[in-house]
Amino acid sequence: MRRIFDTGNAAICEGAIFAGCRVFAGYPITPATEIAENMARRLPEEDGFYLQAEDEIAALHICNGASLGGLKAMTATSGPGYILFADAFGWALSSEIPVVIINSQRVGPVSGITGAPGQGEFYLSRYLAHGGNYETIVLAPASVQEAFLLTVRAFYLSERFRTPVTILADQMVTDGWETLELPESEEEAQNMDLQRWERKVHPGPDFYPPTDAIDIPPVVLGHNTGGACSDWTPTLQGHDTEDFELHHKHAWRLIHKILSHRELIDDAEEWEVEDAEIILVAYGTPSRVVKSAVQEGRAKGLRIGGIRLISLWPFQDRLFKRKASYLVVELNWDGQLVKEVQRAARGSAVHFWGRCGELPSVKELLATAEQIKEGKTLSRDAWKTERW
Amino acid sequence: MTELTTKYLRDEKARGTSCPGCGLRPAHLKVLEAIDRLGISQADIVWGTGIGCSGRQTYATWKGDTFAGTHGRVYAMATGLRLALPPNKKIILTVGDGDAYTIGLQHLLNCARRNVGVTVVVLDNLGYQSTGGQYSITTPEGSVTDSSPRGTWEQNWAGSGLDILNVIKEAGATFIARHTVLQGDAVVSSLEKAIQNPGFSLVQIVYPCVSHFGVQALGTRNIPQVYTWFESYPLATGILQDSIGSRPEFSDAFRQQNKKVKKGNQDV
Ligand code: SF4
Numbered sequence: 277m278r279r280i281f282d283t284g285n286a287a288i289c290e291g292a293i294f295a296g297c298r299v300f301a302g303y304p305i306t307p308a309t310e311i312a313e314n315m316a317r318r319l320p321e322e323d324g325f326y327l328q329a330e331d332e333i334a335a336l337h338i339c340n341g342a343s344l345g346g347l348k349a350m351t352a353t354s355g356p357g358y359i360l361f362a363d364a365f366g367w368a369l370s371s372e373i374p375v376v377i378i379n380s381q382r383v384g385p386v387s388g389i390t391g392a393p394g395q396g397e398f399y400l401s402r403y404l405a406h407g408g409n410y411e412t413i414v415l416a417p418a419s420v421q422e423a424f425l426l427t428v429r430a431f432y433l434s435e436r437f438r439t440p441v442t443i444l445a446d447q448m449v450t451d452g453w454e455t456l457e458l459p460e461s462e463e464e465a466q467n468m469d470l471q472r473w474e475r476k477v478h479p480g481p482d483f484y485p486p487t488d489a490i491d492i493p494p495v496v497l498g499h500n501t502g503g504a505c506s507d508w509t510p511t512l513q514g515h516d517t518e519d520f521e522l523h524h525k526h527a528w529r530l531i532h533k534i535l536s537h538r539e540l541i542d543d544a545e546e547w548e549v550e551d552a553e554i555i556l557v558a559y560g561t562p563s564r565v566v567k568s569a570v571q572e573g574r575a576k577g578l579r580i581g582g583i584r585l586i587s588l589w590p591f592q593d594r595l596f597k598r599k600a601s602y603l604v605v606e607l608n609w610d611g612q613l614v615k616e617v618q619r620a621a622r623g624s625a626v627h628f629w630g631r632c633g634e635l636p637s638v639k640e641l642l643a644t645a646e647q648i649k650e651g652k653t654l655s656r657d658a659w660k661t662e663r664w
Numbered sequence: 665m666t667e668l669t670t671k672y673l674r675d676e677k678a679r680g681t682s683c684p685g686c687g688l689r690p691a692h693l694k695v696l697e698a699i700d701r702l703g704i705s706q707a708d709i710v711w712g713t714g715i716g717c718s719g720r721q722t723y724a725t726w727k728g729d730t731f732a733g734t735h736g737r738v739y740a741m742a743t744g745l746r747l748a749l750p751p752n753k754k755i756i757l758t759v760g761d762g763d764a765y766t767i768g769l770q771h772l773l774n775c776a777r778r779n780v781g782v783t784v785v786v787l788d789n790l791g792y793q794s795t796g797g798q799y800s801i802t803t804p805e806g807s808v809t810d811s812s813p814r815g816t817w818e819q820n821w822a823g824s825g826l827d828i829l830n831v832i833k834e835a836g837a838t839f840i841a842r843h844t845v846l847q848g849d850a851v852v853s854s855l856e857k858a859i860q861n862p863g864f865s866l867v868q869i870v871y872p873c874v875s876h877f878g879v880q881a882l883g884t885r886n887i888p889q890v891y892t893w894f895e896s897y898p899l900a901t902g903i904l905q906d907s908i909g910s911r912p913e914f915s916d917a918f919r920q921q922n923k924k925v926k927k928g929n930q931d932v
Pocket of ligand 1: 681
């Protein structure tokens with residue numbers, strides 16, 4: 277095992293290369309630039325290709341093209357670049373071409389604040405493609421080590437589900453320095469539960485079968501299989517069609533290949549939830565404060581628990597069936613995750629604790645938990661009225 | 665069905681989607697003819713397309729491997745694809761004038777700059793015709809279209825002394841030609857050269873849209889009359905740039921560069 281002290285950015289690169297990524301195309305943007313820089317240094321050593329694209333639109337399209345030719349590919353960005361991925365993301369999703377997308381969230385809207393963490397793309401990561409009719413996989417690391425692990429998993433899932441997989445990180449995860457353990461042998465990789473999936477070539481002719489099965493190889497060009505893929509609605513062979521029934525089959529596959537195999541995707545950590553009156557909910561860096569708050573709250577005799585989402589989409593409704601008061605902690609002022617928790621936890625009270633740019637403190641979260649317990653209206657400087 | 669279509673096109677798509685009398689299908693066949701003359705096998709060509717009339721006509725017609733990109737982005741996709749394919753595989757892209765010269769220009773120019781080994785065939789119908797006939801930057805100045813009811817007045821890249829192909833030339837394209845589809849053998853021979861170029865080639869084929877350009881801009885649905893106008897197409901045609909071999913091909917240069925990196929690491 278190699279132990280180094282490095283950033284989430286470096287961890288993502290090592291995860292990608294371990295998973296077999298050989299193409300990275302990107303456009304510099306704070307705070308994801310170091311991912312590009314690391315890939316520029318590392319990829320040529322692995323016979324891979326680093327490209328500085330003319331913009332983010334090109335970056336993901338280049339990755340899509342490389343993947344279409346059989347190479348595993350990844351790109352990385354932050355908010356203003358992420359929105360430019362929409363076009364290429366939709367193409368990969370509908371054509372069912374594996375690709376991995378990293379978004380290190382900063383403070384928005386738009387350019388906002390560049391070098392501070394935000395969580396404003398929770399819903400955008402679910403709905404980045406226009407037109408609906410799909411499900412998508414989004415993972416959220418909370419540490420440098422987990423940035424490595426989830427990048428490996430993102431490639432694994434993208435191959436098995438033949439779909440783009442998004443890693444929704446935040447600036448603190450990608451810029452933060454921590455100890456990172458990297459496997460040096462197959463045995464070590466197995467002990468770390470790291471799984472890889474080799475690219476396979478679909479032999480044709482039915483590239484788009486009406487099934488919710490996974491492990492169907494994607495279209496790979498250059499093997500004379502008659503591979504055909506496009507952004508139009510495909511027939512079984514991948515030809516363009518305007519037929520409603522064929523469209524229904526296509527949409528059904530895009531939705532249910534994901535929903536029928538959630539056991540491969542769903543992931544979360546729960547702390548002391550069994551008897552909890554108040555359950556804190558978060559993903560990414562804020563979840564680390566939540567964990568400490570649960571420990572300290574328990575020490576003080578509070579019946580407090582915590583849920584950390586590791587996979588964000590498809591949303592894990594089942595985690596929110598306990599009767600309790602939920603307090604959702606996010607790095608934004610508008611409350612995004614809280615809306616989904618509210619929907620999933622119907623019948624329970626759901627509250628929101630938001631801030632942008634910097635983390636809450638354990639003290640603040642516990643004070644809020646006490647207020648909820650006492651049935652008081654939540655009130656903070658910038659949050660005069662409880663709306664959730 | 666001709667011998668060419670039976671040989672190269674998928675049965676169910678061989679008829680094409682273009683309107684009767686349109687010059688798009690003859691232009692499509694010119695590309696097949698060039699491939700046939702060069703004797704390149706089906707397995708050695710990957711055929712990509714954009715959208716619009718040209719995309720609908722050509723997508724998934726090729727019996728071998730084929731794809732369609734999002735509007736204007738197929739040049740970026742081809743850049744990535746080029747890295748994954750062995751050098752002997754040719755990439756041919758059939759796209760429209762709007763795709764190449766407006767929405768996709770940024771990616772087209774960068775593809776030319778990198779000298780990516782692709783052949784871009786711009787099937788130019790002088791406007792946005794699949795959406796009913798709106799002007800594009802190749803529409804002759806003054807033309808009446810659905811979005812220029814009083815005639816186009818903006819300066820464009822096919823008039824006012826400006827030519828989009830000069831821009832592409834300056835971007836570094838190593839082979840550029842322009843023809844009307846009426847120019848028969850010359851079109852095929854330019855396409856042959858383009859496909860043989862290991863680097864970036866662009867061949868613009870201007871063809872008559874009878875349903876919209878004919879009716880709106882030329883005021884006639886009469887097919888021979890529409891074709892007559894194209895006989896005196898005003899811009900320069902023929903081979904406009906041939907510097908094949910003057911610059912390294914992109915994926916080739918990339919592999920060389922990677923070799924140097926690995927060697928450098930070993931030397932250290
Ligand atoms: S609309 Fe015009 S360019 Fe398009 S297929 Fe019909 S005639 Fe051809």
